[in-house]
């Protein structure tokens with residue numbers, strides 16, 4: 001059944017008078033505007049896919065984390081609809097009380113099997129999984145060593161925990177070693193993204209495992225952008241790098257390559273049991289709607305049925321990275337489907353993103369606070385569904401504008 005598109009929303013809604021106590025908001029927005037940091041709230045009509053209709057314009061979509069092309073896949077829609085028919089829409093309570101449906105439980109079992117861990121625990125989002133888990137693992141008097149480029153949800157989890165947080169330079173294993181060696185008595189937690197979402201870089205997992213073992217530290221990794229994309233089974237970079245035994249806490253998300261929504265933590269049975277008692281975003285938040293767990297479960301099955309999607313994706317990303325470099329683009333990162341084209345100023349990134357949209361391509365401009373000041377970029381997100389023609393158009397448009 002085709003979904004009817006709503007008419008484009010009018011973003012120029014007239015605003016009423018701003019109450020005096022909120023005047024600071026207008027001043028704050030003015031300051032953002034002066035620095036080219038105001039972001040539009042776009043409306044998408046129809047599904048995510050290799051093309052997307054944004055604010056009424058059809059564009060080739062290099063702006064979603066839909067790496068395997070499952071977000072708009074009708075097989076997920078059907079699975080969602082089956083789960084809705086069987087279990088209804090709302091979960092009605094936290095998973096601890098009565099919100100954990102049969103499809104929710106089946107998804108947790110499937111994720112544990114995928115990662116090869118005892119258990120997995122589903123959170124409302126990857127953000128909630130990171131923030132709640134860190135705060136459940138360490139507290140005042142403990143030490144967290146966190147990579148400088150970690151995702152905001154890790155940063156917020158560190159703050160929430162009230163542990164002592166030491167940020168080490170991006171992927172700097174020597175600096176991390178010094179932090180761990182001088183950490184006071186108490187629990188130690190190393191936390192890192194595996195695939196950094198804005199840089200396309202990969203954490204040095206083998207080194208991190210060795211350091212964690214040497215210093216008796218817990219190692220927690222966030223595989224949000226690697227889940228589904230890397231590894232023989234598609235569980236992520238931990239699997240691909242063969243160091244699962246040295247990683248104690250594995251966070252992933254269902255909202256990117258798996259095309260659904262939600263986050264999860266996988267690990268030892270007792271770790272999961274501890275989180276069930278102390279991860280506040282799990283204890284005090286309503287469980288997933290069954291259609292979401294039904295769709296995510298189908299996506300996990302598709303990882304096993306369609307392994308070619310991830311191998312083809314990574315191979316295409318490697319070729320595209322080479323082609324962009326050949327036309328003079330400063331492309332950061334490694335052999336991953338995230339290809340950041342470094343631009344510099346926020347204004348220049350916005351201007352180039354607009355020119356790409358005029359050429360029919362959606363490539364979002366990424367600006368502070370998502371990246372450091374002066375390192376704004378165009379974030380090219382590759383999907384398995386992109387055609388050879390899409391890639392040719394991207395290379396040509398970037399080379400000429």
Ligand SMILES: Cc1ncc(COP(=O)(O)O)c(C=O)c1O
Pocket residue numbers: 125126127128130151153193197222224225253254255261262263
């Ligand atoms: C590295 C990283 N971790 C966690 C998250 C949060 O995941 P979710 O979108 O499922 O909340 C994101 C989302 O952008 C991310 O990039």
